Amino acid sequence: MKEVKFKIDGRECTALKGQNLIEAAKANGIFIPTLCYFKHLNPLGSCRICTVKNNGRPIAGCTLTIDEGMDIEVNSAELLDLRKAILEMMFVEGNHFCPSCEKSGDCEMQNLGYETGIRYARFPHLFVDRVVDARPERIVVNQNRCIKCKRCIEEIETNDGHKVFNFTNRGNQTMVSVDYEQEAKLSEQQAEHAMRICPTGSILVKGKSFGKPFGDRQYDFAKADTNIPLTDLKKHIKKDKKKKRVATTSLAGCFGCHMSMLDIDLGLFDLVDIVEFDKSPLTDFKKFDERCDIGLIEGGCCNTDNIEVLRKFRKHCDILISVGECAIWGGVPAIRNTLPLEDCLKEAYLDSLTSEENETVIPNHEDIPKILDKVYCNHEVVKIDYHIPGCPPNANHIWNVVKNILFEEDYSITYPEFKYD
Amino acid sequence: MDRTHLLNELWQYQLKFGFISDKAISRISKKLNVSIVEIESVITFYHFFHQKPTGEYIIYLNNSIISDIKGYEAVKAAFEKETGCTFNEDGDKEFSLFDTSCIGMSDQEPAALINFLPFTDLTPNKVKHIIASLKNGENLEDLASKTKSKIQYHPEGEKAIIFRPYEMGKSIEEGLKFTPEEIVNKISKAKLLGLGGAFFPVGYKWNSCKNNEADTKYIICNADEGEPGTFKDRALFQYLPGLVIEGMILAGYATGAKEGIIYLRAEYQYFKDKIEDVLSVFRKANLLGENILGVKDFDFEIRIQLGAGSYVCGAASALIESLEGRRGEPPVRFWSATKHGFRHKPTVVNNVETLAYASRIIELGEDHFLSMGTEESPGTKLLSISGDVAKPGIYEIEFGTSIIDLLGIEMSQATSPYFIQVSGPSGECVNNTEFNRRICKEDIMCGGSFMVFNRTRDILNILRNFMEFFKEESCGVCTPCRAGNYILTEKVKKMQRGLSSQEDIEEIKQWGKIIKLSSRCGLGKSSPNSLIYAVDKFKDYFNLKIPPTNEFLNVEFDMEDAVQEFDSFIKDTQT
Ligand SMILES: Cc1cc2nc3c(=O)[nH]c(=O)nc-3n(C[C@H](O)[C@H](O)[C@H](O)COP(=O)(O)O)c2cc1C
Ligand code: SF4
Ligand code: SF4
Ligand code: SF4
Numbered sequence: 001m002k003e004v005k006f007k008i009d010g011r012e013c014t015a016l017k018g019q020n021l022i023e024a025a026k027a028n029g030i031f032i033p034t035l036c037y038f039k040h041l042n043p044l045g046s047c048r049i050c051t052v053k054n055n056g057r058p059i060a061g062c063t064l065t066i067d068e069g070m071d072i073e074v075n076s077a078e079l080l081d082l083r084k085a086i087l088e089m090m091f092v093e094g095n096h097f098c099p100s101c102e103k104s105g106d107c108e109m110q111n112l113g114y115e116t117g118i119r120y121a122r123f124p125h126l127f128v129d130r131v132v133d134a135r136p137e138r139i140v141v142n143q144n145r146c147i148k149c150k151r152c153i154e155e156i157e158t159n160d161g162h163k164v165f166n167f168t169n170r171g172n173q174t175m176v177s178v179d180y181e182q183e184a185k186l187s188e189q190q191a192e193h194a195m196r197i198c199p200t201g202s203i204l205v206k207g208k209s210f211g212k213p214f215g216d217r218q219y220d221f222a223k224a225d226t227n228i229p230l231t232d233l234k235k236h237i238k239k240d241k242k243k244k245r246v247a248t249t250s251l252a253g254c255f256g257c258h259m260s261m262l263d264i265d266l267g268l269f270d271l272v273d274i275v276e277f278d279k280s281p282l283t284d285f286k287k288f289d290e291r292c293d294i295g296l297i298e299g300g301c302c303n304t305d306n307i308e309v310l311r312k313f314r315k316h317c318d319i320l321i322s323v324g325e326c327a328i329w330g331g332v333p334a335i336r337n338t339l340p341l342e343d344c345l346k347e348a349y350l351d352s353l354t355s356e357e358n359e360t361v362i363p364n365h366e367d368i369p370k371i372l373d374k375v376y377c378n379h380e381v382v383k384i385d386y387h388i389p390g391c392p393p394n395a396n397h398i399w400n401v402v403k404n405i406l407f408e409e410d411y412s413i414t415y416p417e418f419k420y421d
Numbered sequence: 422m423d424r425t426h427l428l429n430e431l432w433q434y435q436l437k438f439g440f441i442s443d444k445a446i447s448r449i450s451k452k453l454n455v456s457i458v459e460i461e462s463v464i465t466f467y468h469f470f471h472q473k474p475t476g477e478y479i480i481y482l483n484n485s486i487i488s489d490i491k492g493y494e495a496v497k498a499a500f501e502k503e504t505g506c507t508f509n510e511d512g513d514k515e516f517s518l519f520d521t522s523c524i525g526m527s528d529q530e531p532a533a534l535i536n537f538l539p540f541t542d543l544t545p546n547k548v549k550h551i552i553a554s555l556k557n558g559e560n561l562e563d564l565a566s567k568t569k570s571k572i573q574y575h576p577e578g579e580k581a582i583i584f585r586p587y588e589m590g591k592s593i594e595e596g597l598k599f600t601p602e603e604i605v606n607k608i609s610k611a612k613l614l615g616l617g618g619a620f621f622p623v624g625y626k627w628n629s630c631k632n633n634e635a636d637t638k639y640i641i642c643n644a645d646e647g648e649p650g651t652f653k654d655r656a657l658f659q660y661l662p663g664l665v666i667e668g669m670i671l672a673g674y675a676t677g678a679k680e681g682i683i684y685l686r687a688e689y690q691y692f693k694d695k696i697e698d699v700l701s702v703f704r705k706a707n708l709l710g711e712n713i714l715g716v717k718d719f720d721f722e723i724r725i726q727l728g729a730g731s732y733v734c735g736a737a738s739a740l741i742e743s744l745e746g747r748r749g750e751p752p753v754r755f756w757s758a759t760k761h762g763f764r765h766k767p768t769v770v771n772n773v774e775t776l777a778y779a780s781r782i783i784e785l786g787e788d789h790f791l792s793m794g795t796e797e798s799p800g801t802k803l804l805s806i807s808g809d810v811a812k813p814g815i816y817e818i819e820f821g822t823s824i825i826d827l828l829g830i831e832m833s834q835a836t837s838p839y840f841i842q843v844s845g846p847s848g849e850c851v852n853n854t855e856f857n858r859r860i861c862k863e864d865i866m867c868g869g870s871f872m873v874f875n876r877t878r879d880i881l882n883i884l885r886n887f888m889e890f891f892k893e894e895s896c897g898v899c900t901p902c903r904a905g906n907y908i909l910t911e912k913v914k915k916m917q918r919g920l921s922s923q924e925d926i927e928e929i930k931q932w933g934k935i936i937k938l939s940s941r942c943g944l945g946k947s948s949p950n951s952l953i954y955a956v957d958k959f960k961d962y963f964n965l966k967i968p969p970t971n972e973f974l975n976v977e978f979d980m981e982d983a984v985q986e987f988d989s990f991i992k993d994t995q996t
């Protein structure tokens with residue numbers, strides 16, 4: 001084959017004519033993110049993460065073969081944002097509760113989320129009720145996490161060449177279905193292969209769900225000494241100056257984020273030298289005393305009180321930060337969003353195992369808040385200025401962001417310092 | 422069994438039993454030696470295949486925007502009341518009710534198909550009568566409507582290209598005077614553009630198929646006509662089926678193809694037999710078959726393939742997938758259909774109307790064609806006009822005709838036109854400052870759908886209908902189209918609830934652009950168009966929807982609405 005010249009983002013590159021762009025770019029030291037692309041499979045072109053422009057025309061990079069003189073755009077601001085947006089679509093289309101996902105830390109999709117710097121999704125989460133199919137012999141398919149990349153459909157076959165997976169339905173209802181008859185013919189090895197090629201936590205092999213222990217997972221890099229240092233707090237101690245004011249609250253959260261806030265150990269002593277707390281569970285002040293510089297919000301809104309508190313925070317704080325997954329998009333409490341409120345209330349108060357017939361009632365009184373039809377994330381209710389992902393976010397991460405904002409320092413937290421789990 | 426027969430096989434079960442049972446699926450999967458899930462993947466892709474039993478009468482009610490403004494809701498309620506069934510659920514032994522995308526009857530809405538026979542201009546009273554008659558055991562066919570659309574306009578006398586007297590075999594006779602090469606040249610010279618919506622030069626397409634050597638080639642007539650608001654292909658088949666068939670034969674002659682397939686959308690199966698009849702007449706006249714009109718080795722045959730309810734199958738590449746018995750997912754393309762198309766052989770896919778024009782160009786000569794229309798788009802074009810006009814129907818207009826003329830007293834007689842949708846949901850909307858724009862390549866093209874909405878129509882309602890259409894009809898294979906159209910639908914719904922801000926307007930534009938840029942096929946590349954255009958072209962309307970920004974940076978959020986479910990459940994259980 002002939003060697004040809006082409007350009008990526010203005011840089012001269014060479015490759016064999018007809019080579020796949022993803023591979024050719026890699027050989028020239030340029031990384032193009034991919035998800036559905038899989039070495040030996042025909043390019044599936046389904047996820048569209050790899051979208052590039054070829055001579056100005058947008059196309060999925062994995063479906064492009066190199067030819068002489070191609071002018072390819074990969075990392076323009078527009079395309080970087082586009083890739084991030086497509087990933088965000090995947091997050092909102094499925095129900096990706098990373099903190100409770102077996103694949104977390106080993107997940108190609110999650111990793112790309114880190115790679116592209118997703119802190120929150122610009123799109124509203126769709127919260128579609130999706131099935132977890134445990135009927136197959138060896139595997140479980142969790143539709144909440146499937147991104148319809150088609151890898152399993154193309155790759156997994158029985159020894160006699162029958163497909164095990166295929167799409168059913170179409171449009172937004174499209175899902176991957178399992179052929180139970182064929183699945184039963186898979187060997188343990190073949191089933192594990194299916195789990196491995198699935199770029200998300202959608203296909204799991206029964207009894208093998210955790211491939212690797214936490215900490216050792218492919219995208220963990222969680223060595224103790226790489227913890228983000230919280231430094232230079234002291235230099236901001238100015239006796240004459242008024243301390244910065246911080247307020248915090250926990251809405252529909254688990255207080256885990258507040259626990260994490262306290263997790264900076266001795267750093268706390270430095271912290272209280274530069275900031276003072278207004279309304280917060282840490283101080284137990286119930287009302288705002290003064291205007292605050294920053295409000296930290298843990299949890300989203302599941303009832304009317306949450307909404308009111310959040311609106312109060314917006315009114316009294318210059319800057320509002322959503323801390324943690326629940327605040328950012330609903331998190332664990334939002335698991336109920338895929339079901340009608342009625343079903344949730346019935347299950348919790350009327351038909352639960354411990355409820356007694358005719359003795360049950362749904363709490364309802366003018367003094368207690370009403371439950372909202374779904375859990376809303378904070379930026380659906382008020383303007384949120386920053387988002388700190390994590391479940392919970394690392395303590396140093398939280399305070400570094402706060403410090404950075406308060407003192408207008410240049411500090412960016414990049415992967416692998418933040419996590420969704 | 423050959424996989425290309427799969428759709429027909431499934432149709433046999435569907436029509437005979439009203440659904441395709443697990444047993445049938447298992448049988449078919451054995452015949453094809455593929456897994457069961459593979460058959461299910463095809464069945465569940467197509468709207469008209471069912472896996473659960475349906476009633477004796479399956480009713481598909483069109484839910485397009487034109488149906489909507491003509492009384493869809495009331496008709497729907499009437500169907501539910503009279504049958505006692507609910508839409509989009511299983512139904513009972515007698516009736517099953519389903520919504521369906523545009524059935525190509527926009528000049529006679531609301532319209533429905535009952536066991537694939539047309540029932541048009543429905544009203545609650547009419548529905549009452551129909552259902553009562555069916556319950557009485559009356560013959561369905563006797564109750565069905567005539568569907569021929571009115572031809573409301575065509576250029577006068579000799580100038581008309583399509584709607585002029587038709588004489589069977591004339592274009593073929595004329596065409597056989599030339600070599601295939603010359604036919605291609607004539608079509609190229611006439612600058613005929615594909616009229617299915619993409620406006621690709623026909624001569625170029627035929628030429629490249631002609632030049633690709635292969636033992637077998639195919640001509641496919643794309644009669645999937647799925648763009649809401651279009652019904653010109655139906656009208657052509659009802660008025661001039663021979664003209665379309667001759668176009669296919671000429672395309673075969675020009676390219677060397679010997680087999681033609683009409684991919685007929687399932688919604689049009691009520692005139693399938695009539696086309697079959699015409700085909701037999703053609704065969705008897707030796708216009709089809711072997712050594713056509715005595716030309717040695719010029720053989721051509723045509724068969725009809727029924728679709729099964731999928732808009733995206735109108736896209737040429739998806740259509741070929743569907744013909745091959747698969748889901749209608751537009752494949753990742755490395756070559757054009759004229760090189761590797763149906764069964765991997767050189768294939769020409771042309772729209773019904775395109776083929777009819779090709780016949781006329783050969784019959785009348787390219788100069789006649791070139792004497793009309795504009796420089797870049799010569800000739801005439803068929804439009805299907807519907808909505809708030811006094812005279813909905815088919816219009817053969819000269820390219821270059823202005824929108825204001827189309828709306829005027831001489832033509833469709835629109836009443837206070839406000840929002841015009843040109844080329845259907847995937848096209849472009851036009852406001853009243855643009856009414857002097859002209860339908861032609863130089864200005865704004867129109868694939869055939871021309872929908873007129875007056876001042877009383879709510880724009881967000883129109884846009885929501887469009888977005889729901891795309892959400893439903895996306896093939897689902899790529900992320901931006903599958904998830905993106907869903908997200909945009911939710912956005913429109915939110916705005917309808919009065920919860921919009923300037924930010925929403927900006928986001929519609931940004932998100933729409935992302936979907937357009939990254940989607941795999943034409944569906945996703947055009948689905949956000951209407952929405953993006955509308956927010957700019959109808960600023961006054963949208964400004965009214967946006968409340969002034971508030972001091973405390975609260976986002977539009979409706980607490981009353983959010984607790985309504987709780988309140989009503991408490992009311993139901995505790996009083
Ligand atoms: C989503 C989608 C739907 C389409 N639907 C139709 C259709 O219903 N009928 C049609 O003729 N062309 C349709 N097309 C255009 C076809 O892809 C193709 O361009 C056309 O059939 C070629 O014929 P022409 O050049 O004669 O127009 C559609 C394209 C897309 C992307
Ligand atoms: S780890 Fe991956 S698959 Fe699991 S929830 Fe997170 S993104 Fe989804
Ligand atoms: S199950 Fe996994 S491999 Fe299969 S389509 Fe979904 S995400 Fe891809
Ligand atoms: S753009 Fe839509 S219809 Fe086209 S391939 Fe993608 S999902 Fe399918």
Ligand code: FES
Nearest residue numbers: 036045047048062
């Ligand atoms: S990696 Fe190219 S489309 Fe998925």
